[in-house]
Amino acid sequence: MQPVPTRPAGPLKVTGVALAQVLLFVPVILVFVLIVVSSVLTVVWVGMLLLLGALPLGRLIADAHRRMAAAVTGEPVPAPYLPLPPGPLRALRARALDPASWRDLLWMLWAMTGGFVLSLLVFLLMIAVVTLPLWRYGAVPLMRARSWVDRAILSPGRTEALERRVHDLTASRAVVVDHSAAELRRIERDLHDGPQARLAAVSLSLGLADDLFETDPAAARRLLNEARGTSSTALGELRDVVRGIHPPVLADRGLTGAVSALALDMAVPVELALEVPERLPAPVESAVYFAVAECLANTAKHAGAAQSWVTLHHDGALLRAEVGDDGRGGADLRSGSGLPGVAARLAAFDGILSVSSPTGGPTVVTWEIPCASSSPKTTRS
Structure with a gap:
């Protein structure tokens, strides 16, 4: 999860963020070139190996800029990536098919051009004495402009949000279905082991009592009393099962x-x-x-x-x-x-x-x- 700053940053803090972005300019270029070249070379196995390292690096750099955008604007910038399946090849395929990965490439183009110019300008305004007043009043607006563009590209878009929603609903539906099936099995087991067995005993006792009613009334009466007690117990167990489904x-x-x-x-x-x-x-x-x-x-x-x-x-x-x-x-x-x-x-x-x-x-x-x-x-x- 992204940290949530308590308030937007001031001139000194945004200048520190600008300096960090300037220093990351070369890594952004290198990773961008590596991803593009690796994508072209995926027709051979070397390209896939390069992508295994390039795409995670791209996400690391994008995550770093999400944190910096959050620090400048005072609002979190959530990552839009879909969960990765286990296994390196499956994870590579998921990253390659994730629209957020290609949004990262689009953001790198911005970071290498307009974004870099804004960050460099903020830093240069500070180191020149004559431009200090401009830095004091212009650093925050310039960095907020860059950060809002970063946020617009790097945060989940409508498509990513819908895909994540579908993914979450699919996963939760599968879990709920499994849970419901397990709950039905538990109810069936509780009914089978408790009330059903006791009701079967009641039926047996009533049948025996009917056979003994004319020849041994006392024994038949005892069986009827046992059946009454067993039916009361079965009723209590049945109430317990129902209470477990929806408590009264x-x-x-x-x-x-x-x-x-x-x-x-x-x-x-x-x-x-x-x-x-x-x-x-x-x-x-x-x-x-x-x-x-x-x-x-x-x-x-x-x-x-x-x-x-x-x-x-x-x-x-x-x-x-x-x-x-x-x-x-x-x-x-x-x-x-x-x-x-x-x-x-x-x-x-x-x-x-x-x-x-x-x-x-x-x-x-x-x-x-x-x-x-x-x-x-x-x-x-």
């Missing part, structure tokens, strides 16, 4: 009430700050509820925490959530199945999840989901 408290009390109920069941004290004044769409409420439940379960199992907290805030268009604890830390979004599963569930709603969990703690899981309320009814914990 979530339907009755909404998201804030359901999260409050989760907090009450925790052995670790949970501080709540729930600002969700309206009911949200049921699928979103369910996804957020299970995300909070998974995070709190991780806290109880692994964190060794003395305190945890849950924050929910809905501003009418975006739901922001945070679940944290003061435990030992070490949570990793890339390992296990809990947090990746949460991320996949939220990705289906355009949700973005991040984890901060340094060794020694604290662990903070945050996510954002764009969503509007589904009704004007107010629900508070």
Whole structure:
């Protein structure tokens, strides 16, 4: 991720950026020539080997100028590149087909001509005493002009944004489909191992009782009592399975009430700050509820925490959530199945999840989901 400066840079800072860009002028030329020559030579294997090194170098230089443009304008300049598949040849093909790679070439043409002239002019205005007033008032506008052109070329265009969106949706859909299939298998297994087996026992007991009703009424009565007890147990297990699909408290009390109920069941004290004044769409409420439940379960199992907290805030268009604890830390979004599963569930709603969990703690899981309320009814914990 690009760093986000707190404010635009002043004359001295932009002059330092200009000097860095002037010094990078020769590397930009060399990499541009290397990429062009390598592309021509791809008809033979030497060109492919050269491209394996040239395209990553081009991205490194472009990333450096994105950071410099962000430093001058005070706004981040995100990289537009699509994710790379594993393997050098597949990665090379992905880079070569990525429109952002060729936008980098277009930017290099600008950086070697108009961009270089602007950066050099800013630096030269500073080193000449007679032009210091011009430098004082002109350095920032000149560098902002260069930086905005850099930003326009190096940041994601409409095509890249749509392609990334399609890529993200395809990946999240595949994960959600897998998750849904796993959830269906879990429900089937829970029904098979619990209520289904007990209902089969009830049926067997009723059949035996019917056979014994005339010859041994006492034994038939005992079987009926057993069947009643078994059916009550099966009903309880069936309620547990349904509760795992969509908790009744979530339907009755909404998201804030359901999260409050989760907090009450925790052995670790949970501080709540729930600002969700309206009911949200049921699928979103369910996804957020299970995300909070998974995070709190991780806290109880692994964190060794003395305190945890849950924050929910809905501003009418975006739901922001945070679940944290003061435990030992070490949570990793890339390992296990809990947090990746949460991320996949939220990705289906355009949700973005991040984890901060340094060794020694604290662990903070945050996510954002764009969503509007589904009704004007107010629900508070």
